[in-house]
Amino acid sequence: MNILLVEDSAAEVSALSAILHAQGHTLVVCAGGDAALLQFSHQAYDVIITGAFVPGLDGFALTQAIQQRIVPRWQPVIIVFRECDEGLQARAIEAGADSFLVAPVTAATLNARLMVIERLQAMQRDADARMTQLSRFLAAEEEDLHIARHLIEHQMSPDGVRRLEDPAIEVWQQTCTRLGGNMVSVNRAPNGVLHAMLGDASGYGLSACVSLLPLIAPFYRMTSKGLSLQTIVRELNAKVRQALPENRAVAAQLVAVDTREGVISVWNGGMPTAFMLDGFGHHFMEFPLTHPPFGMVSDDDFDDRIEQHAFTRGEQLVLVTDGLLEAVGPLGKRFGEEGLAASLVGLPRSQRRKELMAAIDVHLAGEAPADDMTLLLIDCEKEAIPAHPLPAKVVSPRQLGHWHFELLIGVNEFSHIDVVPLLLDVVGRFESMQGKTGELFVILSELFNNALDHGILRLDSRLKHAHDGLETWLLLREERLTALSHGEICIAVAQVNEGGRLWLRVHCRDSGPGFDVASSLARLAQQSQEHVDERMHGRGLALIKRMAERLSFNESGNEVTVLLPIGNA
Amino acid sequence: MQASISSRDGNTVIVLNGRFDFNAHREFRETVDQAVKEVSGKIHVDLAGVEYLDSSALGMLLMLRDKAKGAGKEVALANARGAVKQVIDIANFGKLFPLI
Numbered sequence: 001m002n003i004l005l006v007e008d009s010a011a012e013v014s015a016l017s018a019i020l021h022a023q024g025h026t027l028v029v030c031a032g033g034d035a036a037l038l039q040f041s042h043q044a045y046d047v048i049i050t051g052a053f054v055p056g057l058d059g060f061a062l063t064q065a066i067q068q069r070i071v072p073r074w075q076p077v078i079i080v081f082r083e084c085d086e087g088l089q090a091r092a093i094e095a096g097a098d099s100f101l102v103a104p105v106t107a108a109t110l111n112a113r114l115m116v117i118e119r120l121q122a123m124q125r126d127a128d129a130r131m132t133q134l135s136r137f138l139a140a141e142e143e144d145l146h147i148a149r150h151l152i153e154h155q156m157s158p159d160g161v162r163r164l165e166d167p168a169i170e171v172w173q174q175t176c177t178r179l180g181g182n183m184v185s186v187n188r189a190p191n192g193v194l195h196a197m198l199g200d201a202s203g204y205g206l207s208a209c210v211s212l213l214p215l216i217a218p219f220y221r222m223t224s225k226g227l228s229l230q231t232i233v234r235e236l237n238a239k240v241r242q243a244l245p246e247n248r249a250v251a252a253q254l255v256a257v258d259t260r261e262g263v264i265s266v267w268n269g270g271m272p273t274a275f276m277l278d279g280f281g282h283h284f285m286e287f288p289l290t291h292p293p294f295g296m297v298s299d300d301d302f303d304d305r306i307e308q309h310a311f312t313r314g315e316q317l318v319l320v321t322d323g324l325l326e327a328v329g330p331l332g333k334r335f336g337e338e339g340l341a342a343s344l345v346g347l348p349r350s351q352r353r354k355e356l357m358a359a360i361d362v363h364l365a366g367e368a369p370a371d372d373m374t375l376l377l378i379d380c381e382k383e384a385i386p387a388h389p390l391p392a393k394v395v396s397p398r399q400l401g402h403w404h405f406e407l408l409i410g411v412n413e414f415s416h417i418d419v420v421p422l423l424l425d426v427v428g429r430f431e432s433m434q435g436k437t438g439e440l441f442v443i444l445s446e447l448f449n450n451a452l453d454h455g456i457l458r459l460d461s462r463l464k465h466a467h468d469g470l471e472t473w474l475l476l477r478e479e480r481l482t483a484l485s486h487g488e489i490c491i492a493v494a495q496v497n498e499g500g501r502l503w504l505r506v507h508c509r510d511s512g513p514g515f516d517v518a519s520s521l522a523r524l525a526q527q528s529q530e531h532v533d534e535r536m537h538g539r540g541l542a543l544i545k546r547m548a549e550r551l552s553f554n555e556s557g558n559e560v561t562v563l564l565p566i567g568n569a
Numbered sequence: 570m571q572a573s574i575s576s577r578d579g580n581t582v583i584v585l586n587g588r589f590d591f592n593a594h595r596e597f598r599e600t601v602d603q604a605v606k607e608v609s610g611k612i613h614v615d616l617a618g619v620e621y622l623d624s625s626a627l628g629m630l631l632m633l634r635d636k637a638k639g640a641g642k643e644v645a646l647a648n649a650r651g652a653v654k655q656v657i658d659i660a661n662f663g664k665l666f667p668l669i
Contacts, residue, residue, distance in 0.1 A: 474594060539627055543624050
């Protein structure tokens with residue numbers, strides 16, 4: 001050891017040096033306290049051995065001064081007394097010495113004391129090293145969290161801007177200190193359909209956030225391209241499987257809100273049940289967990305089926321992460337579905353988020369949440385479709401490019417007049433329509449056949465799918481047509497010149513009770529451009545929807561309007 | 570619509586003419602039943618003479634495809650043009666039938 005010996009008596013110095021040198025220690029000797037303090041400020045020593053009453057600063061004052069300087073570490077000091085005095089010995093310990101010795105000092109006692117000090121020093125060095133390591137880890141952890149927050153906030157959209165300002169969306173999020181990996185993404189498809197994603201990665205911190213990354217960019221890109229929710233969830237599952245280690249899954253819920261058709265679609269993979277509140281805040285519809293989280297199943301086993309529901313006005317979809325439901329207050333009680341329902345149900349839309357924030361505050365009563373908590377509220381407001389899809393105004397028949405005719409037929413005509421060619425023949429005589437009757441044929445044919453077969457004759461398309469189904473369908477159709485006593489179909493075709501463009505408006509109304517518009521349109525809304533339908537039926541509306549600018553129904557479904565662009569005026 | 574059967578390069582060809590919609594069902598079905606029985610090669614549906622085609626025609630083409638599959642034959646759609654081609658494209662029938 002490297003030892004500083006403070007002693008003015010030559011006899012003492014030589015006695016102690018003999019012992020210390022014998023043990024192989026190195027030694028610096030100072031004759032007084034002041035010199036020793038100066039020496040100490042230049043160089044560190046493993047141990048200081050000082051006489052109690054050395055000149056200048058005495059042993060006690062020297063010890064105190066040294067210990068003060070070296071805080072928060074500890075300097076081992078041994079004070080040597082000429083005689084045994086318990087009062088002085090107590091003072092030595094108070095001053096900050098480790099131990100004391102009484103002269104004449106024997107080799108055995110001195111070596112024993114030094115050995116104890118050596119052991120303590122080894123322990124201290126060990127503890128120091130661990131402290132350094134710990135603070136390095138802590139700094140790294142903080143850096144990770146910083147990166148994680150940045151990643152999530154800046155990946156919320158490809159351009160780094162959190163696009164959560166959609167007017168149909170309300171988000172409330174409280175992250176826990178470790179970051180629980182909750183994420184909300186919102187984007188609109190080119191046709192105005194709102195897509196929202198609420199994700200919850202397992203684990204905490206950077207690893208949770210990194211798990212979310214494979215979802216974000218594809219979600220924005222595919223939504224912007226107008227791809228369907230089903231195509232998107234399938235791709236996200238594949239992406240998570242590609243990017244993350246096996247068995248690392250990400251729970252997520254994806255929602256599509258089509259305000260034009262009034263249909264909401266939900267894919268729930270491993271998230272808590274989402275539910276709809278009506279305009280009065282009554283709970284009326286649930287979207288429970290139906291699929292495993294992303295990354296759990298292979299592409300082949302992946303199930304892209306979605307739950308759908310029609311809405312009209314004033315509904316709101318409520319999505320939460322489990323961190324909110326599992327939030328535990330000081331009494332050990334979870335917030336739970338009851339807490340959530342109690343804070344939302346019965347309230348008007350505008351107050352729900354605030355009420356929930358207040359309720360969670362009361363519930364947690366100052367406790368920090370153990371996981372991220374997220375609430376996502378999505379307004380479901382069906383657009384009011386004007387009866388006339390074009391700007392309503394009085395149209396003068398003399399206006400350039402305007403013409404109009406309608407055909408009203410009843411029971412007697414249904415089987416005797418081939419309606420579609422008749423209409424097509426009339427339309428084809430107008431100059432603007434020459435060579436453009438192909439699309440119109442499809443539209444007229446689908447509309448008239450739907451009106452007659454489904455609207456009036458109430459035939460079920462699914463018949464066609466059975467073995468010899470088309471034959472059965474045909475027989476039943478003729479049977480019903482023969483037995484029919486009343487019913488009528490009116491088809492109106494008009495050409496209008498609006499905004500420098502020519503449009504063909506086809507309106508078809510039948511006297512039947514209509515059909516379930518919402519669910520048919522919901523199915524259509526989910527079909528992507530690449531959709532291949534192998535069924536024997538149900539293709540007509542899809543064809544019209546892709547050819548026409550607009551396809552809209554009245555509420556009951558027995559009146560339909562199609563708007564077809566036919567070129568510049 | 571008129572439907573007839575001929576044979577070309579060892580394949581059976583169903584030649585359709587006119588308006589292909591629900592009213593053509595019987596005629597089409599009879600022709601299909603006959604074509605599927607033919608021993609030779611693949612079945613080609615020649616759409617060159619088809620003026621218009623709607624969703625029920627698409628359904629009937631699928632019926633033909635099912636029946637042909639049952640008889641171990643492939644069905645291809647030939648010479649679709651104009652509005653007919655457009656409907657076939659919109660319905661992505663190119664993924665179900667070879668288009669020639």
